[in-house]
Amino acid sequence: MVTSQALFERANAHIPGGVNSPVRAFKAVGGTPVFIDRADGAYLFDTDGNRYIDYVLSWGPMIMGHNHPEVREAVVRQAEKGLSFGAPTELETQLADRICDIMPNMDMVRMVNSGTEATMSAIRLARGYTNRDKIVKFEGCYHGHSDSLLIKAGSGALTLGVPSSPGVPACLAEHTITLTYNDTEGLRQCFAEHGDKIACLIVEPVTGNMNCVLPKPEFLTAMREVCNESGAVFILDEVMTGFRFGPHGAQGHYGIEADITTLGKILGGGMPVGAFGGKRRIMEHIAPLGPVYQAGTLSGNPIAMAAGLATMDIITRPGFYQPIFDRTARLCHGLEAAADSAGVPFTTNHAGTMFGGFFTDAPKVENYADVMACDTKTFGRFFHRMLEHGVYLAPASYEAGFMSAAHTDEDIDKTIEAANIVFHMIAAGSSGA
Numbered sequence: 001m002v003t004s005q006a007l008f009e010r011a012n013a014h015i016p017g018g019v020n021s022p023v024r025a026f027k028a029v030g031g032t033p034v035f036i037d038r039a040d041g042a043y044l045f046d047t048d049g050n051r052y053i054d055y056v057l058s059w060g061p062m063i064m065g066h067n068h069p070e071v072r073e074a075v076v077r078q079a080e081k082g083l084s085f086g087a088p089t090e091l092e093t094q095l096a097d098r099i100c101d102i103m104p105n106m107d108m109v110r111m112v113n114s115g116t117e118a119t120m121s122a123i124r125l126a127r128g129y130t131n132r133d134k135i136v137k138f139e140g141c142y143h144g145h146s147d148s149l150l151i152k153a154g155s156g157a158l159t160l161g162v163p164s165s166p167g168v169p170a171c172l173a174e175h176t177i178t179l180t181y182n183d184t185e186g187l188r189q190c191f192a193e194h195g196d197k198i199a200c201l202i203v204e205p206v207t208g209n210m211n212c213v214l215p216k217p218e219f220l221t222a223m224r225e226v227c228n229e230s231g232a233v234f235i236l237d238e239v240m241t242g243f244r245f246g247p248h249g250a251q252g253h254y255g256i257e258a259d260i261t262t263l264g265k266i267l268g269g270g271m272p273v274g275a276f277g278g279k280r281r282i283m284e285h286i287a288p289l290g291p292v293y294q295a296g297t298l299s300g301n302p303i304a305m306a307a308g309l310a311t312m313d314i315i316t317r318p319g320f321y322q323p324i325f326d327r328t329a330r331l332c333h334g335l336e337a338a339a340d341s342a343g344v345p346f347t348t349n350h351a352g353t354m355f356g357g358f359f360t361d362a363p364k365v366e367n368y369a370d371v372m373a374c375d376t377k378t379f380g381r382f383f384h385r386m387l388e389h390g391v392y393l394a395p396a397s398y399e400a401g402f403m404s405a406a407h408t409d410e411d412i413d414k415t416i417e418a419a420n421i422v423f424h425m426i427a428a429g430s431s432g433a
C-alpha cells in the first residue's frame with residue numbers, strides 16, 4: 001500500500017479526486033485506493049506486488065478472467081493493422097451479426113464506446129420513435145451518467161450522496177419519473193396516469209448498482225405489459241447483466257422481451273465498448289437510416305471489435321457458464337455460513353454470475369430502501385480487513401460482486417476462510433476503524 005499512497009497523492013494534483021471514475025476513490029469505505037500494476041486470471045497485482053482475488057473484474061467486463069490469452073492475442077494482431085480508421089470494417093459486421101445471433105430481441109445493433117452512450121442513445125431513440133418526452137426508471141438503478149438518467153441513480157451517485165447531480169437541468173429532470181424497484185402496483189399506477197406521455201421504461205433486469213437485487217417475476221411481466229398497453233419502448237439495460245447470465249443475457253434467462261437492449265462491459269472484453277440494439281422497426285429510426293441522430297469518432301473501433309469477438313468466442317463455448325454459476329452460489333453460501341457462525345447479521349443475493357452481501361438482519365433485500373437500511377459502516381470494516389487478506393471487493397456496499405471463469409474452488413475457499421476470520425473480528429468488535 002506504500003506505493004499506492006504515494007501514487008494517489010500524486011494523482012490528486014492533476015486528476016479530480018485522483019481518479020477517472022468516482023467509484024474508484026474508496027470514498028464509501030475510506031482509505032487510499034489500491035493502484036494496480038497488472039492483472040491475470042482471477043487476480044489483481046498492486047504496485048507493491050500484493051496479489052488480490054478480484055471480485056470487481058473491472059466493474060464487470062472480465063468474465064473470462066483478466067489478460068485472457070485469446071483476447072490479448074486478438075488485440076495485438078489487430079493493433080498491428082492500425083488503431084482506428086473512422087471507416088467501416090468487416091469486424092463491426094462480424095460482431096453485430098454475433099450479437100444479433102446470440103441475444104434475443106435484437107434485429108439490429110449500433111456500437112458505441114461505453115454503457116453511458118448506449119443508454120443515452122437508446123433513450124433518444126425511444127423519444128424520437130414515440131414522439132414523447134417522459135422516461136421511467138427505478139430508484140437505485142444506474143444507467144450511466146447522461147443527464148436524463150442521473151436522477152435517483154445508483155452506484156457512485158449513491159456513494160457520494162448525490163443521486164441527483166448538480167448540473168442536470170431541472171427542465172430535463174422533470175421528464176424522468178422514478179419508481180420503486182419491484183413495486184408492481186406503483187408501476188401500474190404510474191402508467192395508468194402518464195402512460196400516453198411515456199417514451200420508455202428503462203430497467204436493470206437484475207440490479208448491480210444498489211448492490212445485487214433480484215427482480216420478482218411479476219415485476220418483470222408487468223413491465224412488459226405496461227409498455228405494450230401504453231406504446232412505451234421497453235429498454236432493458238443489460239450493460240452489466242449482458243453475457244453474465246449465459247450468452248443470452250438476463251432476458252434469455254428470465255424469458256423477457258425487450259424492445260431495445262443496451263450492452264457494454266463484457267461485450268468489449270475489457271476494451272471501451274457499448275452497444276444498443278433491438279427491434280428493426282425501432283432501430284430503423286437511427287441515422288443515417290432515420291432521423292434520430294447518433295454518432296461517434298471511435299465507435300466500432302477495430303481493436304475493441306477484435307476484443308469483443310474473441311470474448312464472444314470464449315463465452316459461447318459449451319459449458320462456459322455452469323462452473324461460474326456454481327462458484328457464485330458456493331461463495332454466497334459460504335459467506336452466509338461464516339457470518340452465521342460469528343453471529344453477524346448478514347445475507348446475500350445472487351443470480352447468474354453476480355452477487356451481493358448485505359449487513360442486515362432483514363430476511364430479504366428487494367429494493368433501494370432495503371439496501372439503504374443495511375449497515376454500511378460494518379461493510380467498510382469488512383472491506384478493509386478482506387483487502388488485507390488479499391480479497392478485492394467493490395469499495396462500496398452499493399455495488400454487486402462478479403465471478404469469472406478464472407476463479408477456482410481454491411480461490412472461493414480462501415475467500416470464505418478470510419471472511420470467516422473477519423466476521424469473527426467484527427463480532428468481537430476488534431475489526432479496527
Ligand SMILES: Cc1ncc(COP(=O)(O)O)c(C=O)c1O
Binds near residue numbers: 114144208209241
Ligand atoms: C446497468 C448499467 N448501465 C450503464 C452503465 C454505464 O456504463 P459505462 O460505465 O460503461 O458508461 C453501467 C455501469 O457503469 C451499468 O452498470
Ligand SMILES: NCC(=O)CCC(=O)O
Binds near residue numbers: 021156208
Ligand atoms: N457499478 C458501478 C459501475 O458499473 C460503474 C463503474 C464506474 O462508474 O466506474
